[in-house]
Amino acid sequence: MTTPDGRPDQQPDSSNAAWSIVSYLLGGMAVWGGAGWLLDRWTGQEALFFPIGLIVGIAGALYIVYVRFGRP
Amino acid sequence: MTQIAQVTGSLGSIGYGLAAIGPGIGVGIIFGMGVQAIARQPEAYNIIRQNMLLGFALTEALALIGFVVPFVFGP
Amino acid sequence: MFADLALLAAQEETHEGSCHFETGDCGFPAPSADIFELDPYATFSLFGLEFHITKYVVLAAIGVVLIVGFFFLAFRVPRLVPSRLQSVGELGYLFVRDQISRQVIGKKGEYFVPFLVSLFFFVWVFNLFAVIPAGQFPVTSKLAFPAALSAMVWLIFNYVGIRNQGFVGYFKNMAFPPGVPKALYIILTPIELFSTLLVRPFTLAVRLFANMFAGHLLLTTFTVAAWYLFSSNPFGLIFSATSFILTVVLTAFEMFIQALQAFIFTLLTASYIGGALEAEH
Secondary structure (H helix, E strand, O other), rough: OOOOOOOOOOOOOHHHHHHHHHHHHHHHHHHHHHHHHHHHHHHHHOHHHHHHHHHHHHHHHHHHHHHHHHHO | OOOOOOOOOOHHHHHHHOOOOHHHHHHHHHHHHHHHHHOHHHHHHHHHHHHHHHHHHHHHHHHHHHHHHHHHHHO | OHHHHHHHHHHHHOOOHHHHHHHOOOOOOOOOHHHOOOOOOOEEEEEOOOEOHHHHHHHHHHHHHEEEHHHHOOOOOOOOOOOOOHHHHHHHHHHHHHHHHHHHOOOOHHHHHHHHHHHHHHHHHHOOOOOOOOOOOOOOHOHHHHHHHHOOOOOHHHHHHHHOOHHHHHHHHHHOOOOOOOOHHHHHHHHHHHHHHHHHHHHHHHHHHHHHHHHHHHHHHHHHHHHHOOOOHHHHHHHHHHHHHHHHHHHHHHHHHHHHHHHHHHHHHHHHHHHHOOOOO
């Protein structure tokens, strides 16, 4: 897309950046939260690995967002 | 002690509703100020856009955590 | 709107007979998710699968005939100085080509413009059936329709990515973003793969479906409220008139949302295809 004064954007996926961010966050929570939940069921704990997995997933997703969208 | 008020039913949805107030205001502030900044200095668009997206990601993470927590600590 | 009123009036008559006109002590028949369940007009079996011809199928077929017929008639004999129908068709085509394809993909996307034009007009006409009388269900409020469109988009952008960057190269570019310390790849790669291959088509379909579902439910609620509040005392008339005016205002808002959702669907499709055409960074 073009910037307001007519030059082309340096990042080609500017129009779906916001939806990409939401899908990275959801994907991170789903993958590592799901892994944590399965680990909970396998070891029989009550909500121990599930929150840890969620936090790891969110941290990973935020790092991916920084790598893809936040670097100059 | 007599009960004066009681909330029954889906407490998770009330919890998410309360948890979404903060990120809603936060996202509004981020993009509002970002648009103002672009209006003041259009040649800084790329830098402003990067920072807007970073701020949006951090704020949205809180809203999504608020959605998931009722399932973590639920029955 | 009138079909919903007729349906609810018929239900009332079979049970209690307009009880709120006479005694005023029956509850508000709030519309819920089961107003979307319709009886089929015909059912038949083919190869062991059951097909139900409901109102959605009929509306979708009418939509297909309308769009194909319009574009066929507009571009049947193309002239350099366009006729009236051709200029309207050109307006639609050029809108998608200039505002969506050229902005997002650039020159390399000319091959995909017919697909994007079809997608935009199909989604828009399917959404418009929510406000056309005698139709009144947005065809895209059944999850099957957006899900099928989203599955088609998913197949296309994966195929384009694999064909342009090679099978291994496409997945390597997707799964391993550059400039990350090697040890973090264990955490990041499943997130990347899951969010690009699974979450993207899911959010694409669910965004369209949820917007149309919620809009239709909103319009139905205000229409039923206008009917329910209408009774003999003057306060009922005022509330009913307010609800009716709100229905009109919300219909205008709903038409805007329909066009916007069609635009966003096509824009995101173009963006995914553009991202698959060139390697990420």
